[in-house]
Amino acid sequence: LAATKEVVETIIQDNRVAVFSKSWCSFCHSTKDLFNTNFPNTSIKVVELDEHEDGSAIQAYLLEKTGQRTVPNIFVNRQHVGGNDDVHSMFRKGQLAKLVNSEA
């Protein structure tokens, strides 16, 4: 669906951090907490797919785009980071800060 693709691409382009999430998922909370705790001055765009009208269309498009069908699905500085484990691993290695703070 062209509209869905446009919605998703706009979110990724316009936000330093974008997290496609589900509101009741603990792994998604963990990702959101990691950013809120460690990067409090960085605005993070969260899309709760279970609360979004086109949630499953968005999840299907993300699978097509990234090969990842799970949540959380995380983008930083327009790059696909992966899921909760990936973002925590990047954070521990100091790579997440580099990416969050790098030039647009």
Add this chain to the structure above:
Amino acid sequence: LAATKEVVETIIQDNRVAVFSKSWCSFCHSTKDLFNTNFPNTSIKVVELDEHEDGSAIQAYLLEKTGQRTVPNIFVNRQHVGGNDDVHSMFRKGQLAKLVNSEA
């Protein structure tokens, strides 16, 4: 629903470890992994609520019984342990082994 109560109570009574879970939930995987890795000789009964016909009735009964509405909902030796964070915390403190191995 009396039948639901009976199903749940029987599972808790008849199994050293019972985990009420959802098949796609990473926190539930984490709980199952913890037991399979650290207590490989202990049989663990897993009930995937999303795959069970009466899944939401079971979840509602568990809320009534334990005050906990989330998954994973874990019982060891007929005692309510809690969720994923609780079981990991008990494990780190050495308390989980005590409970798993204690007299029925």
